[in-house]
Amino acid sequence: MSDFPHTPPRQSWTFSNDVNAEIRRAAATGIYDIRGGGSKRRLPHFDDLLFLGASISRYPLEGYREKCATDVWLGTRFAKKPIHLDIPVTIAGMSFGALSGPAKEALGRGATAAGTSTTTGDGGMTEEERGHSQTLVYQYLPSRYGMNPDDLRRADAIEVVVGQGAKPGGGGMLLGQKISDRVAKMRNLPQGIDQRSACRHPDWTGPDDLEIKILELREITDWEKPIYIKIGGARPYYDTALAVKAGADVVVLDGMQGGTAATQDVFIENVGMPILACIPQAVKALQDLGMHRKVQLIVSGGIRTGADVAKAMELGADAVAIGSAALIALGDNDPAYEAEYNKLGTTAGAYDDWHEGKDPAGITTQDPELFKRFDPVLGGRRLKNYLKVMTLEAQTIARACGKNHLHNLEPEDLCALTIEAAAMSGVPLAGTNWVPGKTGF
Amino acid sequence: MQTFDLEAQGLRALNSTLHALKGQTNETAWEIINPKGSHAIAVGLDAPVDVTVRGSTGYYCAGMNKQATVRVKGSAGPGVAENMMSGTVIIDGDASQYAGATGRGGLLVIKGNASSRCGISMKGIDIVVHGNIGHMSAFMAQSGSMVVLGDAGEALGDSLYEAKLFVRGSVKSLGADCIEKEMRPEHLELLADLLKRGEADGKAKPEEFKRYGSARKLYTFNIDNASSY
Numbered sequence: 001m002s003d004f005p006h007t008p009p010r011q012s013w014t015f016s017n018d019v020n021a022e023i024r025r026a027a028a029t030g031i032y033d034i035r036g037g038g039s040k041r042r043l044p045h046f047d048d049l050l051f052l053g054a055s056i057s058r059y060p061l062e063g064y065r066e067k068c069a070t071d072v073w074l075g076t077r078f079a080k081k082p083i084h085l086d087i088p089v090t091i092a093g094m095s096f097g098a099l100s101g102p103a104k105e106a107l108g109r110g111a112t113a114a115g116t117s118t119t120t121g122d123g124g125m126t127e128e129e130r131g132h133s134q135t136l137v138y139q140y141l142p143s144r145y146g147m148n149p150d151d152l153r154r155a156d157a158i159e160v161v162v163g164q165g166a167k168p169g170g171g172g173m174l175l176g177q178k179i180s181d182r183v184a185k186m187r188n189l190p191q192g193i194d195q196r197s198a199c200r201h202p203d204w205t206g207p208d209d210l211e212i213k214i215l216e217l218r219e220i221t222d223w224e225k226p227i228y229i230k231i232g233g234a235r236p237y238y239d240t241a242l243a244v245k246a247g248a249d250v251v252v253l254d255g256m257q258g259g260t261a262a263t264q265d266v267f268i269e270n271v272g273m274p275i276l277a278c279i280p281q282a283v284k285a286l287q288d289l290g291m292h293r294k295v296q297l298i299v300s301g302g303i304r305t306g307a308d309v310a311k312a313m314e315l316g317a318d319a320v321a322i323g324s325a326a327l328i329a330l331g332d333n334d335p336a337y338e339a340e341y342n343k344l345g346t347t348a349g350a351y352d353d354w355h356e357g358k359d360p361a362g363i364t365t366q367d368p369e370l371f372k373r374f375d376p377v378l379g380g381r382r383l384k385n386y387l388k389v390m391t392l393e394a395q396t397i398a399r400a401c402g403k404n405h406l407h408n409l410e411p412e413d414l415c416a417l418t419i420e421a422a423a424m425s426g427v428p429l430a431g432t433n434w435v436p437g438k439t440g441f
Numbered sequence: 442m443q444t445f446d447l448e449a450q451g452l453r454a455l456n457s458t459l460h461a462l463k464g465q466t467n468e469t470a471w472e473i474i475n476p477k478g479s480h481a482i483a484v485g486l487d488a489p490v491d492v493t494v495r496g497s498t499g500y501y502c503a504g505m506n507k508q509a510t511v512r513v514k515g516s517a518g519p520g521v522a523e524n525m526m527s528g529t530v531i532i533d534g535d536a537s538q539y540a541g542a543t544g545r546g547g548l549l550v551i552k553g554n555a556s557s558r559c560g561i562s563m564k565g566i567d568i569v570v571h572g573n574i575g576h577m578s579a580f581m582a583q584s585g586s587m588v589v590l591g592d593a594g595e596a597l598g599d600s601l602y603e604a605k606l607f608v609r610g611s612v613k614s615l616g617a618d619c620i621e622k623e624m625r626p627e628h629l630e631l632l633a634d635l636l637k638r639g640e641a642d643g644k645a646k647p648e649e650f651k652r653y654g655s656a657r658k659l660y661t662f663n664i665d666n667a668s669s670y
Binding site: 031143144147148175176187188189190194196198202203204209212215216220221222223 | 452453456457460480481484485487499500501504505507519520523524526538539542543545558561562564565580581583584600602603660661662665
């Protein structure tokens with residue numbers, strides 16, 4: 001042994017342990033990694049923005065005493081029956097199939113108690129969610145699983161899904177383990193097969209066709225229902241403009257942090273843009289068309305707190321939608337099930353193999369034994385509590401910024417912590433008046 | 442028979458009038474004049490009425506139909522009878538793309554030719570085409586039957602599930618996982634019934650058709666089939 005010091009072992013940044021493990025997994029199995037959830041990488045996000053709060057130039061409102069309203073109207077452009085929600089936090093589309101029936105029931109219970117809407121998903125409308133959701137948005141998806149005119153008419157709004165933040169340009173997937181008899185019947189599929197949803201609608205392509213498709217949906221429902229168009233965060237300026245042109249009442253914009261029930265990891269982590277970069281583009285499209293606030297904008301993808309809600313609305317959104325956060329509120333990835341997560345080779349917080357249907361929390365499964373563990377009444381109460389807390393948090397911040405309605409929040413109340421966040425959000429870097437690409441530097 | 446002048450009275454008035462027939466039985470025969478290629482004619486019907494459109498239609502005629510019989514005395518634009526639940530839609534002329542897309546029940550008859558993607562994602566509808574069908578027809582077709590008296594274009598039945606396809610003429614090519622299958626007596630019986638209901642029993646005999654369906658090799662993912670995906 002030499003007395004000279006050795007070079008310590010050095011791991012490669014490019015070929016990290018995670019990367020090497022994935023290469024070995026691919027080599028052993030011959031299949032790409034499929035998982036649920038949204039992007040796990042560190043992305044520029046709402047965390048990179050801060051509120052400025054009131055000062056001499058603007059005065060705050062008294063917390064708890066002075067009113068700060070939270071309600072929102074959706075679908076005021078064309079629909080005879082627009083939707084009025086008490087709070088601007090809605091529940092995003094998640095399918096029966098991906099989630100159990102009791103989990104859908106809990107979403108309906110919680111959202112209704114908090115005064116907001118839930119959304120169906122790629123598997124049709126279930127009695128659990130229609131029965132427990134005062135306001136239910138019915139998704140119109142490329143697969144058209146379970147689609148029928150009766151459910152269209154008993155929905156409160158229709159959401160034409162063009163894309164999803166986790167996989168803009170990609171279709172859905174529900175692996176055989178979750179195609180139970182009930183799920184198969186609703187989708188007109190054989191039981192137990194891997195089900196691949198189309199990425200493109202079967203009977204329209206492009207914005208001109210979409211305009212006619214929306215005409216048809218409005219005619220079928222006698223122009224009563226608000227029509228949303230959901231887009232994945234890829235080209236938000238043009239997609240928002242085209243959605244408005246096609247006749248949308250509401251644009252739903254989902255960033256890459258938005259979750260999915262099951263998609264290729266390579267897709268989730270490498271396609272689309274973070275929601276922070278998407279919102280200003282969509283708002284600009286609406287403003288350029290003179291349609292901001294006339295066509296409402298709902299944003300989603302990584303919304304976790306009332307601060308995130310307030311920041312999204314300051315950037316120009318009318319409301320937000322939550323999916324992953326709602327599942328966590330119900331009990332998904334709860335450390336109480338740590339021993340069972342360990343048995344599945346994972347740990348609480350990291351569990352994302354929702355497609356395998358073995359969820360210890362009984363939420364992302366079709367196994368009756370597992371979903372017996374989940375109490376939809378308790379789950380609904382937890383979701384209601386969480387929605388109320390988010391709303392209170394957003395109100396607290398809005399009052400501190402001197403706003404008597406969440407809709408009065410404005411970008412002038414924000415600063416950015418990083419140059420990237422400043423460039424994406426159009427908000428000046430903290431301590432400067434610098435917005436990269438905009439002002440005189 | 443009630444006559445509705447679409448050009449004079451407008452689309453909204455037409456569909457709301459037809460929707461109001463739900464639960465009624467005394468105004469069962471309707472004729473629509475001056476359709477002039479309008480979109481979304483007679484969509485979302487839910488009553489056992491008989492509607493005749495005197496002329497050609499635009500997109501999505503008879504979309505999501507339930508119970509009604511809709512006859513088009515002309516040709517139909519894209520997506521005719523899309524997502525039909527029940528009832529009958531009969532097109533005297535040709536049909537454009539996506540005829541019968543995602544249909545869940547009922548019968549669609551096209552007496553001329555149908556363009557590409559006829560019966561795409563069909564989920565229980567029966568489709569009888571007297572002429573030819575275009576490429577990618579019955580793509581991801583899940584259930585129901587499609588009968589084609591003429592020829593089929595490229596990639597017939599690509600990625601299909603349990604739909605039954607019967608073609609009398611040539612098939613330019615079969616799509617991934619679609620194969621020719623044995624015609625058994627129960628299929629001949631089914632075909633005879635479809636030909637009769639599709640107003641084609643004088644034009645063709647069940648024995649003249651070949652049957653196509655799913656090889657079911659893509660039902661569960663296997664890396665060795667990756668080139669087929």
